Each structure stands twice: as C-alpha cells, then as structure tokens.
Amino acid sequence: xxxxxxxxxxxxxxxxxxxxxxxxxxxxxxxxxxxxxxxxxxxxxxxxxxxxxxxxxxxxxxxxxxxxxxxxxxxxxxxxxxxxxxxxxxxxxxxxxxxxxxxxxxxxxxxxxxxxxxxxxxxxxxxxxxxxxxxxxxxxxxxxxxxxxxxxxxxxxxxxxxxxxxxxxxx
Numbered sequence: 001x002x003x004x005x006x007x008x009x010x011x012x013x014x015x016x017x018x019x020x021x022x023x024x025x026x027x028x029x030x031x032x033x034x035x036x037x038x039x040x041x042x043x044x045x046x047x048x049x050x051x052x053x054x055x056x057x058x059x060x061x062x063x064x065x066x067x068x069x070x071x072x073x074x075x076x077x078x079x080x081x082x083x084x085x086x087x088x089x090x091x092x093x094x095x096x097x098x099x100x101x102x103x104x105x106x107x108x109x110x111x112x113x114x115x116x117x118x119x120x121x122x123x124x125x126x127x128x129x130x131x132x133x134x135x136x137x138x139x140x141x142x143x144x145x146x147x148x149x150x151x152x153x154x155x156x157x158x159x160x161x162x163x164x165x166x167x168x169x170x171x
Contacts, residue, residue: 025073025107025110025111025112026073026074027071027072027073027083027111027112027115028071028072028073028080029069029070029071029072029115029116029119030069030070030072031067031068031069031070031119031123031124032068032070033063033064033068035070035072035082036063036068036070036082036085037070037081037082038060038063040081040082040085040104041059041063041082041085041100042056042059044085044102044104045059045100045102046059046169048100048102049137050099050100050135050137051100053168053169053171054167054168054169055167055168055169058167062087062100063087065089066087066088066089067087067088067089067090067123067125067126068085068086068087068088069084069085069086069088069116069119069120069123070082070084070085071083071084071085071103071107071112071115071116073107073112083103083104083106083107083112084102084103084104084107084112084113084116085100085101085102085116086098086099086100086101086116086117086119086120087099087100087101088120088123088126090125090126090129092125092126093126093128093129094128094129094130094131095129095130095131095133096120096126096129096131096132096133097132097133097134098120098132098133098134099134099135101113101116101134101139103116113142114145114146117142117143117146118146121146132148134148
C-alpha cells in the first residue's frame with residue numbers, strides 16, 4: 001500500500017521503525033503505509049465484529065486516508081510478520097479517532113497492544129491531539145490503562161450509520 005494522503009507525508013518520509021525487546025518477543029513498530037501487510041489486516045478486519053464483511057476497496061481507501069501503526073515480529077523462520085494494527089483518523093491537530101485495532105491471537109498478552117498504543121500516542125503527526133476517541137465492545141480494561149475513560153457527556157455525542165450496501169460485501 002502506498003502513501004498517498006496529505007497526513008501521511010511526514011511519516012512516510014521518515015525512518016520510523018523501532019524495535020524493542022519485551023520478554024522473548026521483539027516487537028517492531030512502524031508508521032509506514034508501505035509496510036502494512038494489507039492481506040493480514042483485511043483477513044482480520046473482514047471478520048471482526050465491528051466491520052465484518054467490509055469490502056476490500058472500502059478498507060483500502062480507509063487505510064490510505066488514515067494514519068497507521070503496525071506491529072511486527074520476527075517468526076521462528078527468521079521472517080518478519082505483521083501481528084497488530086491501529087488505524088487513526090485525525091485532523092492532525094486536535095482530534096483523533098482510533099479504530100480497527102487488533103493483535104493477532106497468538107501474540108495477545110505479550111505487550112503488543114501496549115507498544116502500539118504508546119506508538120499511537122507518540123505519532124509525530126498528532127502529538128498535540130487534544131481529544132482521542134475509540135469504540136470497543138470488550139477491551140475497556142486495555143484502553144483504561146492508557147488513559148481512556150467512558151464518555152464524560154455521552155448525551156452530547158451522536159452517530160449516523162450509513163446504508164450497509166455502501167460498505168458491506170454483498171451476500
């Protein structure tokens with residue numbers, strides 16, 4: 001996947017891959033769109049409860065228009081593989097919506113999400129962000145450890161869901 005968005009220009013031009021040992025697992029984090037393994041991301045997200053059935057081209061556009069955080073490890077064969085992902089939608093100054101967050105099952109509980117969330121906070125294009133948002137069904141405890149709380153004023157927030165046919169794979 002190439003870097004084509006205005007918000008991606010800085011992160012794609014910099015070498016921003018950092019590795020750190022966390023126990024036995026060496027996790028490398030990258031902000032580079034070109035390093036994201038779209039097949040891994042699409043395979044996971046197309047079956048995830050929050051976007052099951054999302055069309056391939058819709059996800060490609062979503063990723064191209066967003067900031068990304070990818071987590072990578074070296075497998076037993078010595079090959080690097082993607083094991084986690086975060087997509088961030090932001091105005092680059094005051095607001096960021098973190099979505100499509102996942103860590104592949106075999107790598108959960110090994111610090112991958114902690115490293116990705118820290119990298120999202122440190123992303124050079126959104127370090128001054130005033131408000132971060134996310135939605136989760138079952139990972140509240142994970143996000144609370146990084147400062148997320150329930151909405152202080154949920155009555156102020158609204159949503160509008162588009163027609164499913166616009167983004168969902170026909171059955």
